Amino acid sequence: MKLKLISGILLLIIVFAVSCQSDKQVEFNRYYSGGSAIYQAHCENCHGAKGEGLQALIPPLTDSIYLKNNKASLSCYIKKGLKGKIIIHEREFEGEMPVDDLAPIEIAKVLTYVTNSFGNKMGTIDLQRVQADLEKCR
Template identity: 70%
Template sequence: MRSRFIISIGLLLVVLAVACQSDEQVEFNRYYSGGSLIYQAHCENCHGEKGEGLQALIPPLTDSVYLKNNKTSLACFLKNGIKGKITINGHPFEGEMPAADLTPLEIAKVLTYVTNSFGNKAGVVNVQLVEADLGKCR
């Protein structure tokens, strides 16, 4: 009887915690958790579990300055890939990142995950923003 009471109180606390989240926090959590799974499936093999990259071959995703300065291009980088030289955190990287076969929603989720992980804090990258940015790809 006592354990049922404790479990009931625990469940009530969980329900209250979820119910107290704002719509923005719920949206962020949905994008972030989905983005984590997409990152694991499509990005982690090269960029690493912690976004550390691979020495001089594959750039890290830990440079929030680079991500912030290129935020309107990130969706295009994922959709079309990147070819050529880029400099991240003062280190040059040259090579090719292949295009990812992801929907705009999947791109939004993975960008929300990346731009809010590995020391980055940028908030939600929603699908409307990604679609607008994809419309500007060169």
């Protein structure tokens, strides 16, 4: 009897804990977990499972400062590809990232994943933000 009571209370606490997650947190989790699958399918081959890149050929995704400074351009980099010299972790990279024609929602998810993995912590990059950024693509 006692056991039932205790487990009942425990269950209640868990339910509360889950439902108490703020909407923001729920949204973030949705974006992040979806982004992880998209990352595996579209990005991981080149950028690596830990975002480590490949030698001097493919830049790592671990430079939080670069990601912060270029936050508004990241959507375009995915949609339009990226060419020319960039500096990541004070190392120069010059190559070409091919175009990946993902839907805006997919871009939002994968960017949320990348910018909150590999030591980065930038919060949710949501669909509205991606759509606004995409309009400014050159």
